Amino acid sequence: MNQNKKSYTYLNAHSNKGIYMHKFLQKSLPLILLLSAVSLSAQDTTIIIKLPAVPKVEAVVPTVITIYANTPSDYKTNEEILREVTQKKVVKFSDHVAPTLHEIQDAPDKVPLVGDIKNGKVPAYLHSELISVDDVKTTLEKAGFSILNTFKVDKKGLITSIVFTNDALIKLASEKNRGFAATLRVTIDKKDKLISITNPLYMMAAFMQKNFDKKIADATLSTLRDAFPNLTNSKEELKFNYLHRYQFMAGMPKYQDMMIIKKSTSAKLLASAKKSKKIVFEQKLSNGATLIGVKLSKRTSKFIKKTGYQNAGLLPYPVLIEDGEAKILDPKYYIAVMYPMLKMSQFMTIATVPGAINKDIDKIFR
Numbered sequence: 001m002n003q004n005k006k007s008y009t010y011l012n013a014h015s016n017k018g019i020y021m022h023k024f025l026q027k028s029l030p031l032i033l034l035l036s037a038v039s040l041s042a043q044d045t046t047i048i049i050k051l052p053a054v055p056k057v058e059a060v061v062p063t064v065i066t067i068y069a070n071t072p073s074d075y076k077t078n079e080e081i082l083r084e085v086t087q088k089k090v091v092k093f094s095d096h097v098a099p100t101l102h103e104i105q106d107a108p109d110k111v112p113l114v115g116d117i118k119n120g121k122v123p124a125y126l127h128s129e130l131i132s133v134d135d136v137k138t139t140l141e142k143a144g145f146s147i148l149n150t151f152k153v154d155k156k157g158l159i160t161s162i163v164f165t166n167d168a169l170i171k172l173a174s175e176k177n178r179g180f181a182a183t184l185r186v187t188i189d190k191k192d193k194l195i196s197i198t199n200p201l202y203m204m205a206a207f208m209q210k211n212f213d214k215k216i217a218d219a220t221l222s223t224l225r226d227a228f229p230n231l232t233n234s235k236e237e238l239k240f241n242y243l244h245r246y247q248f249m250a251g252m253p254k255y256q257d258m259m260i261i262k263k264s265t266s267a268k269l270l271a272s273a274k275k276s277k278k279i280v281f282e283q284k285l286s287n288g289a290t291l292i293g294v295k296l297s298k299r300t301s302k303f304i305k306k307t308g309y310q311n312a313g314l315l316p317y318p319v320l321i322e323d324g325e326a327k328i329l330d331p332k333y334y335i336a337v338m339y340p341m342l343k344m345s346q347f348m349t350i351a352t353v354p355g356a357i358n359k360d361i362d363k364i365f366r
Contacts, residue, residue, distance in 0.1 A: 114231045115199045115221045117240045124202045124340050125234035130193040133160050136186055140164050143227035148281035153312045161313045162186040163281050163293060168216050174286035179320040181207035182283055182291050185313030196310045205243040206337055236341045248336035261326045262365040269326045276364035280316040289322035300356040306349050307339050314338040319361060326365055331357045
C-alpha cells in the first residue's frame, strides 16, 4: 500500500513536470531552433544548448606606404596607390626640381637711379614737373627719339599723349608677337600738372617677354634720364620678375593671350584701318609687321576718368598687323599692366570697357 502511494506520488510529480515542460517547449521552441544543437534528455529533462566556439582572430597591422610628390600632378589617389602596390609596381621618385628664379638686379654697390630696379621692383612710369607739349617733343627729338604723333586724349585738351620711338626699339620689337614694344608714351597731364613717361625697363620687360634685352632697356632709360633731369619714380610699380607673366588676378589674361580681331592679308588689313580714319600713328617694323594706334570712341575713352589721367598715355590703343592678322593685347591685360595699382573696385567700374574696346577696333576692319 505504501509502495503504491510512493509510486503514485512519483508519477504524479513527473506528470506535472511533463506538463510544465510541454508548455516551456511551446513557448521556447522558436528560440531554441535559432541556436545551435539543442538536445533533451528523456530521463532528467535537462536541456543542453551547444554554443559555437569563439573564433580566433589574429590582428594584422596595416603597412604604411608613404609617397612623396614634387608637383601637384604627382599626387595620387588611394585607389591608384593600391593598384600599384597590388600589381607590385615600383614607385619611382620624381627627379623634378623647381626652377631657380634669377633676380635681375644691378650690382650690389650701385646706387639705384630713377627707373632702376630697386628691392626687386621697378616703377611703371617716370614723372616730372609739367612742361608744354612742344617742349616735350623738342626734348625727345634732341635725345634721338622720333615722334610718331601727338594725340589729345580728352575733348578739353587737358590730357595729351605723345607716341615716340627710336631705331633700337624698332629693331628689338621686330620679332613675332613683340611689336607692341616698339613705342613708348609720354602723357602731358595739365589736370595733375605733371608729365608721365612710360619706363622702358618696365614696358620692355612686359612686352618683350623672353626676348627682353636689359642692355637696350637700360640704354633707353639712361637717355630719358639725361633728357629729363628732374625725373622721379611713380608710386606705381611691380615686381620686375613678375612682369613677364603678369596678370591682374588668377584667371585673367596674360600678355600672350592676344585677341585676333580679323584675318586677311596684311595689306588689306592696313588699308581697311586707314580707310576708317581712326589711325593716330603707324610704325613699320623690320619683320614686315606694322604697329598702329587706334583712336577709340569718345564714349569708350571716358574710362580714363575713373582709372586716372596720369596714365592716359596707354591711348591711342595699339594694334599689331602681322602675318595676315590684326591683333590686340587683351584689354583686361593692357589696362591692368598700364595701371599696375588698379584696384578690383576700380576695375569693376569699367567692366564694360574691354568689350567696348573690342567693338571699336573691330569697326575699323569692316
